[in-house]
Amino acid sequence: MTAGQRLQVSVFQDMEELSRGAADIFVTLSKTNITSRGRFVVALSGGSTPRRLYSLLGSPWYRNEIDWSRVHVFWADERCVPKDHPESNYRFAHDALLSRVFLPAQNVHRIRGEDGPRKAAGEYEDDLRIFFSGPGTIVFDLIILGVGEDGHTASLFPGSPALDESTRPAVSVCLKEPEISRVTLTLPVLNHAAEVLFLASGRAKAEIIKDILEGSSKQCYPAGQVRPSNGMLTWLIDKQAAEKMRGHSST
Numbered sequence: 335m336t337a338g339q340r341l342q343v344s345v346f347q348d349m350e351e352l353s354r355g356a357a358d359i360f361v362t363l364s365k366t367n368i369t370s371r372g373r374f375v376v377a378l379s380g381g382s383t384p385r386r387l388y389s390l391l392g393s394p395w396y397r398n399e400i401d402w403s404r405v406h407v408f409w410a411d412e413r414c415v416p417k418d419h420p421e422s423n424y425r426f427a428h429d430a431l432l433s434r435v436f437l438p439a440q441n442v443h444r445i446r447g448e449d450g451p452r453k454a455a456g457e458y459e460d461d462l463r464i465f466f467s468g469p470g471t472i473v474f475d476l477i478i479l480g481v482g483e484d485g486h487t488a489s490l491f492p493g494s495p496a497l498d499e500s501t502r503p504a505v506s507v508c509l510k511e512p513e514i515s516r517v518t519l520t521l522p523v524l525n526h527a528a529e530v531l532f533l534a535s536g537r538a539k540a541e542i543i544k545d546i547l548e549g550s551s552k553q554c555y556p557a558g559q560v561r562p563s564n565g566m567l568t569w570l571i572d573k574q575a576a577e578k579m580r581g582h583s584s585t
């Protein structure tokens with residue numbers, strides 16, 4: 335870790351507590367960012383883990399705590415499918431959250447997966463550069479990420495050339511298995527975020543969580559390469575995902 339980097343790992347009893355912890359962080363960050371800069375810019379992920387978080391944020395208990403008119407939503411990655419496809423990360427977030435809050439349409443910056451990987455990546459890059467006004471200035475207030483059992487995060491998979499991208503904010507990724515191309519934010523963007531929140535739940539994640547958080551080979555994994563240079567890195571994990579870690583204290 336360098337001087338500007340901060341890391342926190344919190345272990346929760348179960349997915350419900352973890353999701354509430356994440357929702358509390360989302361609300362707090364929305365308030366501080368909207369108060370200080372008039373907007374809150376977040377990138378969401380797909381996968382199953384954030385489902386409860388999104389539905390909590392869309393529930394009456396949380397949604398009225400957030401000034402959605404000042405929230406801008408981007409995605410960490412997307413599959414190249416139409417926006418109403420069951421595999422669409424946009425659809426996932428729309429159904430659980432975006433359809434339940436008063437978020438202006440112009441604040442939703444989805445990746446147009448239906449346009450195909452190269453075009454969708456190019457369009458997303460343009461959207462990012464225009465929104466953040468120019469090259470080199472893409473700083474998300476919050477990026478929510480998950481981790482796969484192989485250590486992937488967003489659509490950055492082990493061994494992928496996308497991991498070496500140093501200038502483009504978003505690139506296309508071609509996968510053989512399953513054969514759906516994707517578009518993903520790149521490491522330079524993830525590592526310039528003010529806050530990165532990883533969510534991981536379940537025993538199947540225990541090995542990779544131990545390797546990433548305690549192992550000496552963490553840099554082998556894409557998720558282990560996410561270390562915001564001047565921001566906060568927070569891992570919210572449940573007891574099952576933490577069970578292989580040496581010493582953890584429950585929150």
Ligand code: 6PG
Binds near residue numbers: 380411481482
């Ligand atoms: C996606 C992702 C991906 C996900 C991990 C973890 O769209 O699938 O962005 O990186 O976060 O695969 O997925 P789970 O939450 O389902 O374990």
